[in-house]
Amino acid sequence: KKNPVIFSGIQPTGVPHLGNYLGALREWVKLQDSAEEGTKLLFSIVDLHALTVPQDAKQLRTWRREAFATLLAVGLDPKRSTIFYQSSVPAHTELMWILSTVASMGYLSRMTQWKSKLQLPDDASLEDSEARAQLRLGLFSYPVLQAADILIHRATHVPVGEDQRQHLEFSRYTANSFNHLYGDIFPTPEALISPAKRVMSLKEPQNKMSKSHADPKSRILLTDSAAEIQKKVKVALTDSEPKISYDPTNRPGVSNLIEILSHFEGVTCQEIASEYETASLRSLKEHVGSRIADSLAGIRERYLGIMDDKSGYLDSVAREGGEAAQVSADLTMRKVKRAMGL
Ligand code: ADP
Ligand code: NA
Numbered sequence: 001k002k003n004p005v006i007f008s009g010i011q012p013t014g015v016p017h018l019g020n021y022l023g024a025l026r027e028w029v030k031l032q033d034s035a036e037e038g039t040k041l042l043f044s045i046v047d048l049h050a051l052t053v054p055q056d057a058k059q060l061r062t063w064r065r066e067a068f069a070t071l072l073a074v075g076l077d078p079k080r081s082t083i084f085y086q087s088s089v090p091a092h093t094e095l096m097w098i099l100s101t102v103a104s105m106g107y108l109s110r111m112t113q114w115k116s117k118l119q120l121p122d123d124a125s126l127e128d129s130e131a132r133a134q135l136r137l138g139l140f141s142y143p144v145l146q147a148a149d150i151l152i153h154r155a156t157h158v159p160v161g162e163d164q165r166q167h168l169e170f171s172r173y174t175a176n177s178f179n180h181l182y183g184d185i186f187p188t189p190e191a192l193i194s195p196a197k198r199v200m201s202l203k204e205p206q207n208k209m210s211k212s213h214a215d216p217k218s219r220i221l222l223t224d225s226a227a228e229i230q231k232k233v234k235v236a237l238t239d240s241e242p243k244i245s246y247d248p249t250n251r252p253g254v255s256n257l258i259e260i261l262s263h264f265e266g267v268t269c270q271e272i273a274s275e276y277e278t279a280s281l282r283s284l285k286e287h288v289g290s291r292i293a294d295s296l297a298g299i300r301e302r303y304l305g306i307m308d309d310k311s312g313y314l315d316s317v318a319r320e321g322g323e324a325a326q327v328s329a330d331l332t333m334r335k336v337k338r339a340m341g342l
Helices: 018-034 057-074 091-100 105-110 113-117 129-134 137-151 162-182 226-234 252-265 269-276 281-308 313-340
Strands: 005-010 040-045 082-085 157-160 190-193
Touching (some): 018 040, 018 157, 040 057, 057 281, 057 313, 091 162, 091 313, 157 162, 252 269, 252 281, 269 281
Parallel strands (some): 005 157
């Protein structure tokens, strides 16, 4: 039986929010802390993915560091997990080229991410003149780079949020296409979907919490102070029904708050709803706000400590992580090249 290899990544596009934490980062730490002997864990700041939309160099440099510091602050331990910047391991892009020789254009054109990034409808096609004018090759082929990120380490398990399921499916398909032509090189990676599938926006609770929403009050950042968290929860959009109940379809705002609480307290949404049934919305919000603030306090403190550190701690962890990831990637590249006659 092969040892499990766990890989996941996060884009450096600002300090991660509560959705990233519950949907991804907290799961990564749980996997790390419960991993059996022999499990390999790799977590990457996927900075090359950030380039699929225009970036300011100075801003990106800051965001990369912030994202790295966040991974350490949430509890990833460089002794147990390899933490690295994607761009420090050239084999990720080298394998991307190789995979692009087997990746299906038809499949890529049906995927939704390039459409949503260009604000085109989900049924937009490459034939649309709007799409042709705006679409860049990097944005279109982004899932191939993501497949390379996963396959270069021959990952067996990929913890991601529900929104990434489509991309993982593409990686599986691409791995199988490659294996079919060149032999059994890549394991077919499995998604590990977090129980916190979709944390919703505090301002538009029908949409997921995301860093791309204009209103900063729509999301809680892992670096928000207790007071900022309380304030954002207090002004979260809910409804004016008299009692508290859990009903995601008809009452998305209050149900999202209940769900967030349930992820922190480990009790079901129904239990929370019946406990708070006759309570005021205000007291539910206060409880949710302080629960989030208490749970994130240690992360925030560690984050500020790491960002303040002048001894070069973050850079040395990043260097060592990059070296370890390079070793893991080179092993796969050798197999790939041998199989292809290179
Ligand atoms: P964003 O969607 O804000 O741009 P990323 O694409 O960098 O964030 O996602 C990083 C990880 O966080 C992914 O595994 C993604 O599935 C997860 N994630 C992002 N937003 C949410 C959310 N609102 N609820 C749950 N998980 C989320
Ligand atoms: Na996402």
